[in-house]
Amino acid sequence: MKLPVIENILNANDKIAQENRALLDRAKIFAVNVMASPGAGKTSVILQTAQRLPPQLCPGVIEGDLASRLDADAVAARGIPVVQINTGGGCHLDAPMLRAGLAQLPLAELDLLFIENVGNLVCPANFALGAHLALVVASVPEGHDKPYKYPGMFAAADAVLLNKFDLQRVFDFDVEFFKRGLRMVNPHAPLFCVSCKTGAGMAEWRAWLLEKQNAFARQE
C-alpha cells in the first residue's frame, strides 16, 4: 500500500508572498525586508544605503508603521519613490500589505526595494513577504545580549547590520559576546558593524549588498 505524500500546504500569507516574489522577479526588483527593534535605525540604514548606490540603480521604499507617516516623509524628501503602510496597530507587515504597497509603486523604474518592517524584534520574522533578502538591523544601545534573547529574529537574518557602532565604548558593547550569540542561532549571515551617523562600515555593507543584487540581476 502506498502512503499519500502530503504536500506542503501554504497558508494564505505564504501563498501571497510567493506571488509577490514572482511579481518582483518579473519586474527585476531585488527586495530587502528590513527588520529591527524600534529605533535601531532602519530608516537611516535605508537612506544611507540608497545614497551610496551606483547611479544606474534606482531604489524604492515601502515604510511599515502602526501609525504616522514620519518615515515616508523622510524618504520622500530625498526624492525616492515611497509608500507608507500603516498597520493600524498590527505588529508586523504581511504579504497582502506588501502586495498593496507594490501596486502603488512605479515598479518599472525600480531596481532595489527596501521594505521597512514594523519595529519589532519578534513578530516580523514569522511572516514571509516575498523579499529576496532578510536584513536585521541591531544597534549598540540595545545591548550585546539581543541574539540570545531574540533568537528567532537573528536566525531569520541573511545579513545583520550592527548600527550606531560609533557608540560602542559609550555603551561598553561587547562585540565578541554579540557575535557568539549570533553564531549560536545563525552560523553564516555576515555581520557588518556600521554607523549611519559617521558612515563607518557602510562601504563593506554596500559592496556585499550590490554583489547580491548583481547576482540576482544576472540570473533574471
Add this chain to the structure above:
Amino acid sequence: MKLPVIENILNANDKIAQENRALLDRAKIFAVNVMASPGAGKTSVILQTAQRLPPQLCPGVIEGDLASRLDADAVAARGIPVVQINTGGGCHLDAPMLRAGLAQLPLAELDLLFIENVGNLVCPANFALGAHLALVVASVPEGHDKPYKYPGMFAAADAVLLNKFDLQRVFDFDVEFFKRGLRMVNPHAPLFCVSCKTGAGMAEWRAWLLEKQNAFARQE
C-alpha cells in the same frame, strides 16, 4: 419590550488576569507591568528602583523573555526573588504565564512585584496580566518619534520613564516633540526623564511609585 443587556464577556486571558489581580490583592503585592522595546533598559530600571526602596518593602521580579535567563541571573545576583519565564518565541507575556510565575514566588514575603514583559513596543499592550500599574520605558537612543509610531503602547501607560537621558544631546533627542506625541495619545501619564547609569531622575520616579504603592497598601 426590554432589550437584554449584553454583559462584558471576558476572554480567557482577561479572566485569568482578574484572578491574578485578586491573588496579588490578597497577598498585598503591588504589581508593575514593565513594557518597552528591546534594550530600552527594563532590567536596569527594575534593579535601580529596587535598590532605592525603603528597607521594609520587599521586591520580587518576574522576567519575561523569548529565550535565555540572562536577566533573571542579573536580578538573582542582587538577592531579589526572581522567576524567569521563557515564552519560547512568544512576543508577549500573558495572564496564564504570570499565574505560573506567581506560583513560584514567595508571595507572603513580597510587597512590590516587577513583571518585565518581553521587549516589544506593540503586542504586550494588548494582553492584560493583572498588574496594578503599566509602566512603559522608552529610551533616548530609540528616538523622539516613538509615541507617534507606537501609539497603542503609550496610550496604555500609567507612567512613562524616558531612560538613558544622560545621552539626550548625543542623540539630539527633542523632549518637547516626544512629550507632544505622548500627550496626543495619553493626556495624564507622568513622564520621568531618568538615567539608570547616573541615577538622575530616579528620585522623582521612586517617590511617585511609592505614593502609588502606599495608596494601594492603605486601601487593602
